[in-house]
Amino acid sequence: MTDRLPAVSGSDLIGALERVGWQFLRQRGSHVRLQHSERRLFLVVSLHNELKWGTLNRIPKDARLSREELKSLL
Numbered sequence: 001m002t003d004r005l006p007a008v009s010g011s012d013l014i015g016a017l018e019r020v021g022w023q024f025l026r027q028r029g030s031h032v033r034l035q036h037s038e039r040r041l042f043l044v045v046s047l048h049n050e051l052k053w054g055t056l057n058r059i060p061k062d063a064r065l066s067r068e069e070l071k072s073l074l
Contacts, residue, residue: 005056005067008074010047013056016073017043017063036063 008016014032018024022034022043034043043062046055060070 003067005053005060005071006074007050008056009049010045010051012074013051013059014045014047016070017045017059019073020063020065020069022063039064 010032014024014034017034021037023037025033025035025042027033030047032045032047034045035041041062041064043059045059060067063070
């Protein structure tokens, strides 16, 4: 079993993050800004059909989720 995250679109990633407390704050162009309901954290996710691996690998760190938690949400 690999430790890689699956290829995912920006909208799918946003839906997964919303299930764990992230809320849509605003959108400018193809970038969506999310805010966590309990913390003063912000995430920016681009609405591309397939996110680049570097972007996708950074999201769990910024969202303070483990890779396994993010995989289960997707």
